[in-house]
Amino acid sequence: METKLYDLSKDYAAGIRAGAQELCRGNLVIFPTETVYGIGADATNAEAVAKIYAAKGRPSNNPLIAHIWDMSQVEEIACDISPLAWRLMRKFWPGPFTIVLKSRGVLPKIVSGGLDTIAIRMPASQAARDLLKESGKIVVAPSANISGLPSTTTAQQCLDDFNGKVPLILDGGPSSVGLESTVCSMTGEIPMLLRPGGVTLEMLEEEAGIVEVSYAVLHALQPGEKAESPGMLYKHYSPKAKVCIIEGNRKAIAKTINSMYDIGVKMGKNPCVFCMQDRIDQYLPRHVHSMGQSPEEVAKNLFAALREADKAKIDLIYFEGIEHTGIGLAIANRIIRAAGFDVVNADKEEEIEKHIACMHG
Numbered sequence: 296m297e298t299k300l301y302d303l304s305k306d307y308a309a310g311i312r313a314g315a316q317e318l319c320r321g322n323l324v325i326f327p328t329e330t331v332y333g334i335g336a337d338a339t340n341a342e343a344v345a346k347i348y349a350a351k352g353r354p355s356n357n358p359l360i361a362h363i364w365d366m367s368q369v370e371e372i373a374c375d376i377s378p379l380a381w382r383l384m385r386k387f388w389p390g391p392f393t394i395v396l397k398s399r400g401v402l403p404k405i406v407s408g409g410l411d412t413i414a415i416r417m418p419a420s421q422a423a424r425d426l427l428k429e430s431g432k433i434v435v436a437p438s439a440n441i442s443g444l445p446s447t448t449t450a451q452q453c454l455d456d457f458n459g460k461v462p463l464i465l466d467g468g469p470s471s472v473g474l475e476s477t478v479c480s481m482t483g484e485i486p487m488l489l490r491p492g493g494v495t496l497e498m499l500e501e502e503a504g505i506v507e508v509s510y511a512v513l514h515a516l517q518p519g520e521k522a523e524s525p526g527m528l529y530k531h532y533s534p535k536a537k538v539c540i541i542e543g544n545r546k547a548i549a550k551t552i553n554s555m556y557d558i559g560v561k562m563g564k565n566p567c568v569f570c571m572q573d574r575i576d577q578y579l580p581r582h583v584h585s586m587g588q589s590p591e592e593v594a595k596n597l598f599a600a601l602r603e604a605d606k607a608k609i610d611l612i613y614f615e616g617i618e619h620t621g622i623g624l625a626i627a628n629r630i631i632r633a634a635g636f637d638v639v640n641a642d643k644e645e646e647i648e649k650h651i652a653c654m655h656g
């Protein structure tokens with residue numbers, strides 16, 4: 296299959312029209328959103344939706360998010376919606392906010408992976424909303440990456456993963472948030488944060504008062520433990536390089552990363568340190584990658600940096616731990632998974648020793 300690429304900065308109307316046509320024909324379209332790029336299909340067409348799971352290699356019990364462009368579409372697919380749920384939708388839409396509601400059961404079962412709930416989002420990206428509107432379809436779209444790899448935030452990264460596997464990619468430039476949407480369940484009385492994102496926990500709390508945070512946001516689930524959000528179960532966002540997060544006090548972090556890095560080099564590894572711009576001096580002359588000057592920049596750069604590390608044949612990434620406030624909680628949620636939950640506290644000698652022993656193994 297030939298993959299066509301439309302640059303929306305040059306050919307907006309033609310690109311949106313071509314995308315809408317493909318969706319209506321039951322084909323996949325990769326399109327830009329403010330969070331990450333999405334790989335979309337007509338939500339009402341089970342065969343089209345099955346193509347998403349096949350192209351990504353996504354486990355069939357990991358449900359998809361339905362994308363809408365108008366508030367009136369919520370009640371077409373969801374029911375039992377509380378006043379607070381409506382308030383959150385009005386406050387955070389269009390934007391990086393996904394709400395999980397009770398499903399009306401009108402969409403094919405494959406969309407929700409067999410659950411009786413449905414995740415819904417209205418994207419802020421104008422191109423995404425124009426595409427949805429032009430097609431007239433509710434579009435299910437997970438992140439446009441091969442399952443398990445870091446999500447994509449540019450059209451080129453989408454091409455790297457899906458060239459020859461989808462008919463059309465719409466290039467809308469780099470995603471502005473850089474991390475997937477916040478997922479919040481409103482099937483109970485109290486909102487439950489399932490996945491942190493651009494709409495932060497603090498923003499949700501300001502609107503809703505109490506917000507529960509799913510245990511899986513920052514912890515590995517043990518076999519048999521229930522996942523409120525099936526997507527949290529899987530290995531995710533992972534580059535080929537081994538990622539390790541170092542937390543603790545700032546001074547101890549630098550000392551620990553530098554000594555681990557030097558051991559890595561002696562073992563013949565090609566390590567790199569990922570940190571904020573103002574921390575680079577702590578690591579020079581070692582190989583350091585600046586993630587940006589603010590947590591928002593880190594969010595925007597994260598997935599591209601993980602993908603570039605693979606291209607540069609880096610095989611060990613030492614990531615400075617990041618504060619879990621604001622967008623920092625979403626960054627932590629992604630890098631903890633990229634690291635396969637390998638988090639070392641630099642203030643605890645035994646954790647450092649354990650990590651070094653693992654490296655030798």
Ligand code: AMP
Pocket residue numbers: 357358359360395407410412413414436437438475476478489490523524525526527
């Ligand atoms: P992605 O579209 O790749 O960003 O993944 C969508 C995320 O939303 C995954 O973590 C899913 O597990 C989660 N999700 C989608 N639908 C539901 C649902 N009905 N209940 C709980 N989580 C959901």
Ligand code: MG
Pocket residue numbers: 437438446475
């Ligand atoms: Mg994803």
